[in-house]
Amino acid sequence: MDPDDALLPISALQHLIFCRRQCALIHLEGQWAENRLTAEGRVLHRRVHEGPSETRGGVRLARRVPLRSLRLGLFGVADLVEMHPPPGQQAGAWREVALNATGSPSPTFTGWRMVPVESKRGRAKRSDCDRIQLCAQALCLEEMLAVVVEEGAIFYGKPKRREAVIFDAGLRRVTEAAARELHALVTSGRTPPPETGPKCRSCSLRQTCLPEASADAKAWLSREVSVAFQEGGSA
DSSP states (O other), X not given: OOGGGGOEETHHHHHHHHOHHHHHXXXXXXXXXXXXXXXXXXXXXXXXXXXXXXXXXXXXXXXXXXXXXXXXXXXXXXXEEEEEOOTTOOGGGOOOOOOOTTOOOOGGGTTOEEEEEEEESSOOOSSSHHHHHHHHHHHHHHHHHTOOOOEEEEEETTTTEEEEEEOOHHHHHHHHHHHHHHHHHHHHTOOOOXXXXXXXXXXXXXXXXXXXXXXXXXXXHHHHHHHHHHXXXXX
């Protein structure tokens, strides 16, 4: 079996943290719907990806970098990776990032400082979903290129501000745990019940998920069971 066949998209980690049911609807059932938020995000990523790779001030800016981690079972694409050469090495002595067919790390970038940068349309979220997604990109780069990636950044479109993300031991543990949970969810083949809350208002799959209807049905069933139990007890 080709190991790549078992890989899951890095983007699924964000879906998982946001809502396990949404994650299952997308990655188990193949459901997808677009709303204003997802459309704006898609356009933003397209603009970032269409930009050319270039060198600025001795730093290589590589766009749409393919990513893969056989250890975590993840694959994806980095919007942008800032590639800082080691002291004394010219920026022109770089090579395009390419996935090694054997999955073994490449020594090409030993000593380089890699900074993955992810673009998001809105503002920073309360949850760690964006940071976990970015950390997963860093872990892929480490495995692919035999480097240590210490930090990255997220550019948020609303404030038009870049937020630094440090890949410390805690964030790495949470990211690896999320990857394991994602694989467990997909392997189970089961879509979790709705998790109703404020997040449902911004979910593009709301009409597919129908969280309110599911909650009403659950409440009705609970009442019916309670009534039946009471009537049975009084008979």
